[in-house]
Amino acid sequence: MKILVAIKQVIDHHVAIQVKLDNTGVETNNVKMSINPFDEIALEAAIRLQESGIASEVIVVSIGEKPIQTTLRSALAMGADRALLIQTDVETQPLAVAKLLQAVVAQENPQLVLLGKQAIDDDSHQTGQMLAALLNWGQGTNASQIILKDDEVQVTREIDTGLEIISLSLPAVITTDLRLNNPRYIKLPNIMKAKKKPLTILAAEELDVDITPRLQTCKVELPLRRKTGIKVENINELITKLQTEAKVI
Ligand code: AMP
Numbered sequence: 001m002k003i004l005v006a007i008k009q010v011i012d013h014h015v016a017i018q019v020k021l022d023n024t025g026v027e028t029n030n031v032k033m034s035i036n037p038f039d040e041i042a043l044e045a046a047i048r049l050q051e052s053g054i055a056s057e058v059i060v061v062s063i064g065e066k067p068i069q070t071t072l073r074s075a076l077a078m079g080a081d082r083a084l085l086i087q088t089d090v091e092t093q094p095l096a097v098a099k100l101l102q103a104v105v106a107q108e109n110p111q112l113v114l115l116g117k118q119a120i121d122d123d124s125h126q127t128g129q130m131l132a133a134l135l136n137w138g139q140g141t142n143a144s145q146i147i148l149k150d151d152e153v154q155v156t157r158e159i160d161t162g163l164e165i166i167s168l169s170l171p172a173v174i175t176t177d178l179r180l181n182n183p184r185y186i187k188l189p190n191i192m193k194a195k196k197k198p199l200t201i202l203a204a205e206e207l208d209v210d211i212t213p214r215l216q217t218c219k220v221e222l223p224l225r226r227k228t229g230i231k232v233e234n235i236n237e238l239i240t241k242l243q244t245e246a247k248v249i
Contacts, residue, residue, distance in 0.1 A: 001148075001170075003046040003055045004110040005080065006101055007062045008036040009071040010121040023219050026121075035071055038116025040078070042176040044183040045146055046114055047079035054148050057081050059108060063092050063100050069199060076194035077186045083197070084108075088204035088211065094122075096211035098130035103207040105135060110171070112153065117142050117175040128175035138168035142177040 011017065011026070012034040018027040035043070049055040060075040061084040062068045072083040086100050105113060113135075118125040132139035140146075140155030144163070147154040153172055157164045158179065204211060232238045242249045 001049075001055050001112065002057045002059065002108060002110040003049060004101075004105065004108055004113045005039065005043045005046050005058060005060045005075075006097070006113065006115040006127070007039045007043065007060045007071065007075050008116070008119045008121075009033050009062060009064060009068045010036045010119055013037060013120060017222075019220055019222050023221055025217060025220050033067075033071060035074060036116050036119050036121075038118060038120070038176055038178070040183040041178065041180050042114035042116055042174075043075055043078055043080060044181045045143075045176060046112075047184075048181065049146075049148065050079070055112075059084060059110070061086065061101065061104050063088065063097055063204070065089050066201075069201075072199055073191075073194050074186060076197040076199070077190045078184065079190070081197065083199040085199065085201045086204050086207065087201055090204070090211055091213055092204075092211055093213050093215055094124045094126035095130055095214065096209070097127050098134055099209045100204060100207055100211065101127070101131050102134045103209055105131075112148075112171065113137075113173045115173070115175045117177055128173055132173040135171075135173065137171050137173050139173045139175070140166055140168055141175045143174050144177050144179045146174060146180070 012032040015032055020027055043060065046055060046058045050058050058080045059082055060072060060080040062072055063086040066087060068085055072085055076083055113131065115128040128141060129139060142157050143155045144158045145156035151170045153168050153170060155166050155168065155174055158177060232241060
């Protein structure tokens with residue numbers, strides 16, 4: 001069974017985000033980029049399925065500009081067999097990504113597509129659901145456990161009221177949640193091996209998909225800084241301040 005894993009390159013989650021001076025977006029120049037954390041979890045799940053003999057090949061795919069190659073090499077060093085870069089300098093929004101992934105699925109014919117539940121840069125939480133709809137495949141979102149049996153996959157989902165277990169027939173789309181696994185660290189010899197693994201670059205136009213952005217970002221700004229708190233002497237002072245300054249009671 002082939003597994004396709006969608007990997008998005010995002011600003012590393014340890015980096016303090018800087019908003020551009022003209023408020024058109026966040027600064028990405030000279031900023032450390034990494035695999036979106038939920039996609040690392042998706043890749044770890046795929047590699048484990050391959051290690052247990054269920055999957056025969058793990059392919060990673062990323063959509064974006066050429067520097068994403070470094071991120072794809074990290075995915076190969078983690079254990080993916082080969083990588084595909086769909087190259088475009090158009091800002092790809094979830095529907096465009098889903099359409100491009102649909103075209104890749106048509107070429108590669110995987111039985112399972114794994115994605116992160118959300119990208120931590122846009123927090124859209126949409127691509128997996130859109131892809132499943134476009135493909136007309138079943139979807140298991142926010143997976144905290146994945147069990148494959150014959151041509152079925154059982155997905156455990158964490159929902160507000162507890163755990164929901166659903167069963168899907170393959171092929172299927174699954175999006176991964178935080179508690180599914182802890183992704184492995186990349187070992188140095190695997191970084192060397194990854195340099196020899198295949199990485200194919202395809203221009204997005206070759207897939208003949210309309211990826212025109214449908215949304216326009218009007219403004220990006222940092223959240224307001226919280227005022228530093230003060231200590232009050234007693235409950236009466238607290239009530240007075242809530243009435244006169246905060247005006248909440
Ligand atoms: P989103 O809907 O933007 O929150 O993204 C959900 C998931 O879709 C991500 O965790 C990735 O697995 C996948 N995805 C989103 N954008 C891209 C991209 N440009 N390239 C590859 N995969 C992507």
